[in-house]
Amino acid sequence: MKIPKLTIGSITSDIPIIQGGMGVKVSLSLLSAAVAKEGGIGTIASVGLGDIEASKNEYERVSREALEQEIQKAKSLTDGHIAVNIMGVLSNADDLVRAAVRGGIKIIAFGAGLPLKLPALVEDNSVNLLPIISSGRAAELILRCWDRRFRRTADGLILEGPLAGGHLGFSFEQLSHPEKYSLNDLLPEILDVVKPYEDKYGSKIPVIVAGGIFDGNDIARMLSLGASGVQMATRFVCTDECDVAQEFKEEYLKARKEDIVIIKSPVGMPGRAIRNQFLKSLENQGKLKINCPYRCLRTCNVNEAKYCIALALVNACVGDVVNGLIFSGQNAYRINKIITVKELISELLAEIEASDLT
Numbered sequence: 405m406k407i408p409k410l411t412i413g414s415i416t417s418d419i420p421i422i423q424g425g426m427g428v429k430v431s432l433s434l435l436s437a438a439v440a441k442e443g444g445i446g447t448i449a450s451v452g453l454g455d456i457e458a459s460k461n462e463y464e465r466v467s468r469e470a471l472e473q474e475i476q477k478a479k480s481l482t483d484g485h486i487a488v489n490i491m492g493v494l495s496n497a498d499d500l501v502r503a504a505v506r507g508g509i510k511i512i513a514f515g516a517g518l519p520l521k522l523p524a525l526v527e528d529n530s531v532n533l534l535p536i537i538s539s540g541r542a543a544e545l546i547l548r549c550w551d552r553r554f555r556r557t558a559d560g561l562i563l564e565g566p567l568a569g570g571h572l573g574f575s576f577e578q579l580s581h582p583e584k585y586s587l588n589d590l591l592p593e594i595l596d597v598v599k600p601y602e603d604k605y606g607s608k609i610p611v612i613v614a615g616g617i618f619d620g621n622d623i624a625r626m627l628s629l630g631a632s633g634v635q636m637a638t639r640f641v642c643t644d645e646c647d648v649a650q651e652f653k654e655e656y657l658k659a660r661k662e663d664i665v666i667i668k669s670p671v672g673m674p675g676r677a678i679r680n681q682f683l684k685s686l687e688n689q690g691k692l693k694i695n696c697p698y699r700c701l702r703t704c705n706v707n708e709a710k711y712c713i714a715l716a717l718v719n720a721c722v723g724d725v726v727n728g729l730i731f732s733g734q735n736a737y738r739i740n741k742i743i744t745v746k747e748l749i750s751e752l753l754a755e756i757e758a759s760d761l762t
């Protein structure tokens with residue numbers, strides 16, 4: 405298969421690969437810039453930046469300034485395409501959107517919540533908006549709302565299937581039968597949803613698929629089914645440039661298939677993670693002590709939450725895997741080495757080119 409470019413609104417990347425945003429502090433300036441340098445789109449995850457523990461009641465300012473720094477750092481490393489990922493469940497989501505736009509970011513990927521008012525926050529038309537959805541229903545809701553309220557449509561959609569890492573847009577019941585919600589089945593549904601809006605606005609709405617995409621064959625298969633590109637996260641964890649601590653990457657290398665589990669996150673959504681020492685201790689203890697001065701999540705009920713997810717993710721990213729929650733996609737167990745971003749992307753591109761699919 406010939407490797408297609410990926411056009412999202414006013415942006416065209418040389419290769420159809422987006423590195424998915426990974427919080428907390430897993431995908432920052434180094435990883436995103438390395439991917440952008442190779443012709444892909446690198447994404448900085450905006451969740452939990454800065455020194456959360458030190459920020460106390462200045463959480464919003466500290467978080468915003470840290471995002472601004474990551475954006476500037478990434479831009480100093482590459483002229484390639486850098487996106488920012490923002491999660492709707494964050495109490496400071498609006499502030500982060502504005503900071504990304506001020507920082508000159510041209511792609512905002514918005515997940516974990518419906519971005520119904522996102523266009524109102526982003527008046528600059530040169531900023532491309534990419535909602536992350538997991539169902540035709542969510543896609544339809546967003547596109548209909550943006551059409552009616554803002555007379556605009558999305559610049560693309562990221563369809564995240566049930567094999568993805570981190571928080572998932574599926575119920576526990578749905579996740580017990582992931583085969584019923586495969587990307588193969590969901591993609592045609594989403595392509596049908598976007599069609600009338602493409603016709604109305606006279607522009608293509610690329611659908612980018614995510615969740616369990618592991619190699620170039622997976623990418624070729626998705627492209628041949630009508631996807632315009634793929635978003636991959638798990639595979640980028642085990643690269644030299646990934647911003648997270650070495651111990652985190654080693655948890656991926658050690659993980660067996662049965663270690664990758666679905667958890668109930670304090671965010672209020674299911675998530676996928678590696679059942680490491682932290683999750684095992686939590687199973688035994690039931691609940692850990694929480695001291696929360698930040699209220700970083702709109703949806704977290706501090707009195708009922710079993711642990712502070714922000715703290716658990718910060719612990720993980722600095723390498724304290726005993727006290728840290730390690731998010732991963734379903735295919736993390738298939739990774740057996742840490743390579744450079746250049747090596748990973750070259751491998752993926754060679755596999756796409758070798759595919760017979762068209």
Ligand SMILES: Cc1cc2nc3c(=O)[nH]c(=O)nc-3n(C[C@H](O)[C@H](O)[C@H](O)COP(=O)(O)O)c2cc1C
Nearest residue numbers: 424425426427515568569570615616636637638733
């Ligand atoms: C460690 C990790 C952290 C993640 N954090 C975020 C996040 O902060 N925001 C988000 O929208 N998605 C997040 N995701 C989801 C990814 O961006 C991506 O869409 C998904 O994992 C793709 O599936 P794959 O990991 O199988 O390639 C995370 C995934 C992982 C593995």
